[in-house]
Amino acid sequence: MAASRHVLDYPRFLGRLLWMSTDGSWRFYVWMTVLTAICLVGANAWARQLVDGMALTGMSDHVSWGLYVANFTFGVGLAAGAVMMVIPAYLYHDHEMHDVTLVGELLAVAAIALSLLFIVVDMGHPERAWHLIPGVGRFNWPVSMLTWDVVVLNGYLLLNLHVCGYLLYMRFLGQKPRKRWYLPFVFLSIFWAVSIHSVTAFLYSGLGGRPFWNSALLAPRFIASAFITGPAFVILLLQVIRKFTGLPIGEGPGRTLTSVMRVTVLLNLFMLGSEVFTAFYTGGAHAGPAQYLFFGLHGHHALVPWIWTAVACNVASAVLLHLPASRRHVTVLNVACVLAFVGVWIEKGMGLIIPGFVPSTLHEMVEYVPTVTEWKITAGIWAFGLMLLTVAVKVALPVLSGQLASHSAPKGEPTSQEKEHRAAA
Amino acid sequence: MNDFTRRTALKGAGATLGAAAFAHAMAPLTEWTKDLSLDEFLQRHYKELTPEEMKVILRRLEEETKQEYGRDVTIQDLPPQEGVSFGYALNLSVCIGCRKCAEACHQENNHDRRTGNSYIRVLEMEQGSLDLERGNADYDHAVPAPGKYYLPVQCQQCDNAPCVKVCPVQATWKEQDGVVVVDYNWCIGCRYCEAACPYHARRFNWSKPEVPAEEINPDQGYLSNRIRPQGVVEKCTFCLHRTRAGRLPACLEACPTGARVFGNLLDPKSPIRWVLENKRVFVLKEELGTRPRFFYFFDK
Numbered sequence: 248m249a250a251s252r253h254v255l256d257y258p259r260f261l262g263r264l265l266w267m268s269t270d271g272s273w274r275f276y277v278w279m280t281v282l283t284a285i286c287l288v289g290a291n292a293w294a295r296q297l298v299d300g301m302a303l304t305g306m307s308d309h310v311s312w313g314l315y316v317a318n319f320t321f322g323v324g325l326a327a328g329a330v331m332m333v334i335p336a337y338l339y340h341d342h343e344m345h346d347v348t349l350v351g352e353l354l355a356v357a358a359i360a361l362s363l364l365f366i367v368v369d370m371g372h373p374e375r376a377w378h379l380i381p382g383v384g385r386f387n388w389p390v391s392m393l394t395w396d397v398v399v400l401n402g403y404l405l406l407n408l409h410v411c412g413y414l415l416y417m418r419f420l421g422q423k424p425r426k427r428w429y430l431p432f433v434f435l436s437i438f439w440a441v442s443i444h445s446v447t448a449f450l451y452s453g454l455g456g457r458p459f460w461n462s463a464l465l466a467p468r469f470i471a472s473a474f475i476t477g478p479a480f481v482i483l484l485l486q487v488i489r490k491f492t493g494l495p496i497g498e499g500p501g502r503t504l505t506s507v508m509r510v511t512v513l514l515n516l517f518m519l520g521s522e523v524f525t526a527f528y529t530g531g532a533h534a535g536p537a538q539y540l541f542f543g544l545h546g547h548h549a550l551v552p553w554i555w556t557a558v559a560c561n562v563a564s565a566v567l568l569h570l571p572a573s574r575r576h577v578t579v580l581n582v583a584c585v586l587a588f589v590g591v592w593i594e595k596g597m598g599l600i601i602p603g604f605v606p607s608t609l610h611e612m613v614e615y616v617p618t619v620t621e622w623k624i625t626a627g628i629w630a631f632g633l634m635l636l637t638v639a640v641k642v643a644l645p646v647l648s649g650q651l652a653s654h655s656a657p658k659g660e661p662t663s664q665e666k667e668h669r670a671a672a
Numbered sequence: 673m674n675d676f677t678r679r680t681a682l683k684g685a686g687a688t689l690g691a692a693a694f695a696h697a698m699a700p701l702t703e704w705t706k707d708l709s710l711d712e713f714l715q716r717h718y719k720e721l722t723p724e725e726m727k728v729i730l731r732r733l734e735e736e737t738k739q740e741y742g743r744d745v746t747i748q749d750l751p752p753q754e755g756v757s758f759g760y761a762l763n764l765s766v767c768i769g770c771r772k773c774a775e776a777c778h779q780e781n782n783h784d785r786r787t788g789n790s791y792i793r794v795l796e797m798e799q800g801s802l803d804l805e806r807g808n809a810d811y812d813h814a815v816p817a818p819g820k821y822y823l824p825v826q827c828q829q830c831d832n833a834p835c836v837k838v839c840p841v842q843a844t845w846k847e848q849d850g851v852v853v854v855d856y857n858w859c860i861g862c863r864y865c866e867a868a869c870p871y872h873a874r875r876f877n878w879s880k881p882e883v884p885a886e887e888i889n890p891d892q893g894y895l896s897n898r899i900r901p902q903g904v905v906e907k908c909t910f911c912l913h914r915t916r917a918g919r920l921p922a923c924l925e926a927c928p929t930g931a932r933v934f935g936n937l938l939d940p941k942s943p944i945r946w947v948l949e950n951k952r953v954f955v956l957k958e959e960l961g962t963r964p965r966f967f968y969f970f971d972k
Contacts (some may be wrong), residue, residue, distance in 0.1 A: 304878075
């Protein structure tokens with residue numbers, strides 16, 4: 248009986264949120280208009296790429312993946328990193344974090360959508376995507392790691408959509424969420440977050456013909472850097488939310504996430520150092536890609552400025568995060584977060600994908616530089632991801648704070664969850 | 673109320689403007705969908721097609737080639753022969769690096785003329801080294817140069833092929849006669865196989881191939897040298913449209929020094945078997961466990 252009511256009410260609730268998302272201040276309209284414009288530029292560039300072919304990109308048979316796959320890899324990390332809010336909230340009962348965990352889950356949704364779009368634009372025939380549907384197409388599971396990635400990414404997207412949707416809907420109805428409808432999914436999502444980024448690493452590390460990627464350290468490195476970018480983004484995002492919505496977000500979540508970053512920035516640098524040592528001390532052909540990346544090889548240097556920028560950003564963010572000033576001055580913390588975000592974006596993007604192809608498997612030196620088309624499409628997808636995140640956070644917060652509630656919901660009464668939190672505090 | 677309606681009207685105007693801008697941005701797609709027929713879109717995987725369906729597809733492809741390239745061609749789908757398993761060997765002592773094989777491949781397989789594509793790359797190697805690092809594919813001088821030898825590399829038709837393993841949609845597989853093929857109408861163009869191949873054997877169609885009508889090789893195979901669509905991966909197929917009909921690969925016929933030996937590994941009297949039994953052959957990157965069907969040897 249009750250279930251059948253929700254079948255209609257839940258879509259109505261979502262529709263109401265969607266309608267509500269079109270309301271906002273002039274700042275909101277400006278922000279969304281700018282993002283839409285960038286999105287459209289990207290959409291147009293993609294349409295042209297479909298017609299004229301991927302010759303419009305800087306990729307070649309030697310460097311057959313580029314900026315798109317680099318951003319895909321980074322996006323998956325961002326999605327996985329959001330779990331760093333779920334773990335303290337649900338495993339360590341950090342109540343302040345619990346209140347804003349939803350922000351992390353919404354970030355995961357937006358980041359996965361962004362990653363999937365980067366794969367779509369990298370495909371020569373996106374209209375044949377139905378070949379991937381198990382039972383309808385020919386899904387090469389479990390042999391192909393790419394099919395594993397399809398499973399885990401879509402699974403993670405659904406898990407997070409379910410948890411966010413359910414918790415918000417219950418809050419809207421003024422009902423206490425029933426644990427069995429979300430807790431198992433939350434715990435599954437913790438495990439799943441690690442899996443999405445490990446599987447993405449295995450895509451590369453499983454290829455014997457690419458010595459630069461063929462390292463067991465790749466998956467741990469991916470996880471460590473994911474736990475840099477996720478927290479860094481959320482620290483900044485929470486400040487933005489506090490500023491624009493006046494929502495009382497405590498200092499606790501930011502502090503916890505900063506502590507996480509203090510560990511992961513060092514771990515990431517340590518693992519990078521291990522890779523660098525192994526490559527250069529061993530030498531020989533296997534050092535070729537690392538040589539190309541850091542110092543240039545046979546007169547080719549395209550990646551050298553990229554990677555040293557990344558190293559500088561990563562080292563600077565590690566230093567800043569360990570200065571006492573990062574506790575006292577939020578600006579120092581914010582600068583550290585931005586540096587860490589940019590550093591990892593380069594290191595795990597261009598700095599990881601391109602050296603896998605240079606030198607090529609026949610040891611030819613063919614370099615890659617992204618074209619304007621690629622930058623347009625990349626900017627468009629990032630703008631789309633930010634729009635998605637903006638809308639999601641914007642509609643979720645009034646529900647969370649009780650501003651938007653069903654007419655039948657008990658008004659003014661704090662929910663039992665809130666009572667629990669207060670008691671605990 | 674008044675404010676509400678004004679706001680709603682503004683939203684409506686904004687939405688209309690946005691939709692119009694979006695339609696304008698995506699306008700190039702009309703050209704793209706024009707080339708995409710429903711039959712083509714819904715076409716099943718090669719292995720799921722009945723002989724009748726295949727016949728219809730082959731006629732459709734011939735017609736499309738006629739329309740787009742202005743040439744009458746015959747596209748066949750020759751099956752692997754019973755009791756045949758192909759192998760290839762190359763005598764490095766004899767090869768002079770003239771790249772006639774690469775040129776023959778270019779013509780035989782209807783490669784894009786602008787890029788000068790070929791499935792074969794010839795590396796100029798230093799005497800005394802098998803290190804590919806010291807090879808050079810871009811040499812431009814009289815051959816053979818002193819102190820050098822030449823190593824042509826093409827698809828090794830691995831028995832444990834990394835490219836086949838990684839394909840998410842089984843668009844590439846190993847046929848019974850040992851040839852690794854691609855269904856160009858099933859490939860989604862993700863290029864994971866290109867990343868996985870240790871021999872740089874695969875090529876992607878970055879744009880629509882350009883071949884003048886008079887240069888098109890009209891003897892074509894569905895799984896081999898028909899003109900490939902834009903946005904899919906292709907590779908050497910040991911010229912299966914020739915070899916499955918009892919002929920030799922184009923690269924072998926073009927070789928002026930007789931460096932190339934091709935044949936049926938299951939036939940004890942074949943020249944390829946004689947080479948494997950009497951020469952000290954080796955394969956490229958054996959340590960990767962790919963088990964190539966392409967062998968190299970030195971004579972002297």
